[in-house]
Amino acid sequence: MFELRRLRLLHELAQRGTIAAVAQALAYSPSTISQQLSQLEREAGVALLAPDGRRVRLTAHGETLAAYAARALDADEEIRGELEDTRLGIAPVRLAVLQTAARALVPAALTLLAERTPGLRVEISELPPEEGLFELGARGFDLAIAEQYPGLTRPHRSALDRDLLGVDPIRLATARAIGPLADLAEHAWVMEPRGTAAREWAMQQCRAAGFEPDVRFELADLSGHAELIAAGHAVGLLPDLLWAGGAPPVHLSALPGDPAREIFTAARRSSRNRPGIRSVREALADAFVARRV
Template sequence: MDARRLETLLLLSRLGSMRAVAEETHTTTSTVSQQIAALAREAGTPLIEPEGRRVRLTPAGRRLAGHAVTILAALEAARLDLDPSAEPAGTLRVAGFGTVIRRSLMPIVARLAVDHPGVRVHIHEHEPAEALSLLAADGIDLALTYDFNLAPAPLDRTVDVRSLWSADWALGVPAADPWTDVAAPEVFARYRDHDWIVNSRGAADEQVVRTIASMAGFDPLITHRADSLALLQDLIVAGLGVGLLPADQETRPGVRLLPLKDPSPVLRTYAVVRAGRTGWPPLTLLLNLLRTVPGQPDPPVG
């Protein structure tokens, strides 16, 4: 099968229309249609079907588009193997949560623009479950995810998981509350009658809250859910509850961080790719660069 036609099919699966593919490749919709038709003849089965005024991939077309990712990556790896001096090139689709994008990915994107201009990065902000779903559907090439040591994410044999950096988390409370340095369950017990704030788009920190609260002998009242850590701090300042926050991040006035130990919640970050895809040179380059960037604290909030 012709590699250019496979690339056209892959773009169609990702962009959703022949017009979009034509614009991306600087060709015409007629050329795109002819490439797909020729590929269908090579495959011996229809790859697209009409959907109103547009087209969509048939089940066979979706399966072939999935194979195209691996085939094109192998061809690129072979090209570099025969010409080690060749510059990696391609567009990487990356999804991750806001903190890892700011701390780890953005510095790399700036470096790529200077050192490897042929590699482009498209960034999508998503919580781990959303990013992993996109990865499984081949909607992205790399997922930047996290879990907690007290709420470990299940392993999946269909993906390649690489550890990045980790960070301690603490309990965010109103600044007027006295500082304490005791075991986590005792800290939590002090706030058994308070409202609690957890993430609105992920369950990991809620699992940590419930785990430590159960060790303290109570069931926390989850009242508010917020995806933004800045909003979570606003809620704490307003006296609307308490919640977990990164221990290495400066807080806004009115918020105090109480350290937690025995157990200490630790957020762990990962780079996740589909198994067998790490040989694609642009992705290999990005994975290697990610391992060189430490998890620096975010800038102050507010």
């Protein structure tokens, strides 16, 4: 019989690519990871890893066992979820959340959970959507709040279950009323870092308007975007969730087509029926609706 703990290490290696990355994610030393994987090789009776420069890669046998490991971990989550039906709160819910949802939705959702399921522990980390979804798939989190921009697609992850919370309008943000998007070719822009869906979408909007934006400022923190824009140093594209019920310090104008991003929760299909995860999802959905009332 294979030990589930060692199978998870192989699964993590298949997801993350290096032993160092697995060690960092699971808070083990690289030597411990290597020792456990060597033990798994002895149990399997075949080579699972092969040298690849200064790293290692999975052999064909390793890839086969890693795929089995994913199924075994899913089965483990499913049975734990069924057992948890009788003891809500037995396991905490680890939530990865994007910045705007952390401000606009999480406080209200936690208030609802404190009333509805006071024994449930929720642990929250703020992560960019791309990282949050990856870590969810790698079992670093149980639930993630992420975003989908209009016209952009994400890699399809069949192991994840999505549940739409709602749509969040995106508007042109300037210090004062200075004209439509097409008139801002000569202005400095603030955008999220390269590689994010938000950055790619914003670049597409500017190009569709006929210009390549002068991205002078790259910030992951959207409140920093708002401050730069309010001070007159840049213009940008910002979602309504950022204001979290407060008055925006910038002038907001509609964009062509009135675009909006989708805000959704994602969970692994193997754990989506856990009572704790269902409770958190319901509270987040109610918080999203309540913010509009």
